[in-house]
Amino acid sequence: MSRQNVLLLTVFVLFALFTAAVSRAVFSHVVKPGVVAISVADYDSGSRYAFSLPAALVHAGAAFAHSAVRECDRSGSWAAAAGFLAALDRYERVTLLEIENDDALIFLEANDGRLALRIESVSARVEVDLPLRTAVRIAGAGM
Amino acid sequence: MRLATLALLLFAAGFPAAAGAGGLWLHVRVDQDSGERTRVTLNLPADAVRAALPHLRSFEGENTRIHFDGAAVSLRDLGHVVASIERDPSRSAVVVRSGRTRLEGELEGEILLVRIGGDCATGGGEIRMPYRVAAALVPPGGSVDPASAIREMISRGEGDILLATADGTTVRVWIDRQERPQDASRRRRR
Numbered sequence: 001m002s003r004q005n006v007l008l009l010t011v012f013v014l015f016a017l018f019t020a021a022v023s024r025a026v027f028s029h030v031v032k033p034g035v036v037a038i039s040v041a042d043y044d045s046g047s048r049y050a051f052s053l054p055a056a057l058v059h060a061g062a063a064f065a066h067s068a069v070r071e072c073d074r075s076g077s078w079a080a081a082a083g084f085l086a087a088l089d090r091y092e093r094v095t096l097l098e099i100e101n102d103d104a105l106i107f108l109e110a111n112d113g114r115l116a117l118r119i120e121s122v123s124a125r126v127e128v129d130l131p132l133r134t135a136v137r138i139a140g141a142g143m
Numbered sequence: 144m145r146l147a148t149l150a151l152l153l154f155a156a157g158f159p160a161a162a163g164a165g166g167l168w169l170h171v172r173v174d175q176d177s178g179e180r181t182r183v184t185l186n187l188p189a190d191a192v193r194a195a196l197p198h199l200r201s202f203e204g205e206n207t208r209i210h211f212d213g214a215a216v217s218l219r220d221l222g223h224v225v226a227s228i229e230r231d232p233s234r235s236a237v238v239v240r241s242g243r244t245r246l247e248g249e250l251e252g253e254i255l256l257v258r259i260g261g262d263c264a265t266g267g268g269e270i271r272m273p274y275r276v277a278a279a280l281v282p283p284g285g286s287v288d289p290a291s292a293i294r295e296m297i298s299r300g301e302g303d304i305l306l307a308t309a310d311g312t313t314v315r316v317w318i319d320r321q322e323r324p325q326d327a328s329r330r331r332r333r
Binding site for chain 1: 179185190191196198199200327
C-alpha cells in the first residue's frame with residue numbers, strides 16, 4: 001500500500017470515528033436507557049415476554065441510523081415527521097398505519113403518549129413502543 | 144415496498160395551516176393482489192400533518208419516480224405532461240416518451256388522466272387526479288412540490304383525490320372525517 005493510500009485510509013477512519021462519536025453523543029442525549037419497550041406473546045406456548053432494550057444497543061443502533069438518515073433527508077421529511085409526531089400528542093389514540101396480508105397484521109399507533117409498532121400473526125404478537133416525545137427527538141435529531 | 148413510495152410522498156407533504164381542516168383525515172390505501180394479497184392503509188389526522196408543513200422543501204424531480212407494481216412514472220415526465228396541457232388545454236392528449244416508458248395525459252373535465260405505457264419490463268397503468276393537484280406537484284422548472292399539492296388537495300375538502308391502478312395494484316387517496324376507513328381490518332387484538 002502506498003503512503004498516499006495509507007494517509008487516505010487514516011483520514012477516512014478518523015472521519016468515521018468522528019461521525020460515529022457525534023452521532024452517539026446526539027442519541028445518548030435524546031434516547032434514554034430503557035425507554036424502548038418490547039413485548040412478545042407466543043400464542044402456541046402461551047408464553048409472554050417483556051423487556052426493554054439495553055441502552056448500549058439503542059445507542060449503537062441509533063448512531064448508525066442517524067448517520068444513515070442524514071444522507072437521505074433532502075426534502076425536510078425528518079423535520080416534518082418531528083412536527084407531525086409532536087402534534088399527535090393531543091390525540092388519545094390514532095391508528096396511523098395498517099399493513100395487512102395473509103400472514104400478519106402490522107399497526108403503527110399513537111396511543112396515550114406512546115408510539116407503538118405491533119406485529120400480529122397467527123401464532124404470535126410482537127410490540128415495540130416508545131414515548132412519543134422520544135420519537136419526536138429522534139426525528140428531530142435526524143434533521 | 145415500492146407501493147409505499149406514493150404513500151410516503153403524500154405522507155411527507157402535509158396539510159396547509161390555512162385550510163381550517165379540523166376533523167379531516169387524509170387516507171392512503173394501497174391494495175395489491177398479485178399472488179399474495181396485501182393492503183396498506185395510512186390514516187393521517189389533518190391537524191397533525193398540518194404541523195409538518197412548514198418544514199417541507201421542494202426538491203429536484205429529475206430522478207424521482209413513483210413506482211407501483213412494475214409501472215414507474217418519472218415526476219419530470221409528469222411535469223412535461225402538465226406543462227404541455229398548460230400551454231394548450233384544448234389538446235385532446237399529450238404524449239411524453241422517456242426511455243422505455245410512454246406517458247399519455249388527457250384532461251377529463253378537471254381530472255387529469257395519465258396512462259402509463261411501457262414494455263413488458265416496465266409494465267403499465269393509469270393515474271387519475273385533479274389537474275390542479277398535478278400542476279401543484281410538478282410546477283414549471285423541474286422541481287417537485289408535494290406541500291403545494293396537498294394544499295391544493297385539502298382545499299377541495301372531502302372526497303376522492305387520486306386513483307392509480309396497475310396490474311393487480313390499486314392506490315387510492317381520499318379525505319373524509321373518519322379516523323379509520325369503515326372497511327379497516329377487524330382481525331386484531333387477541
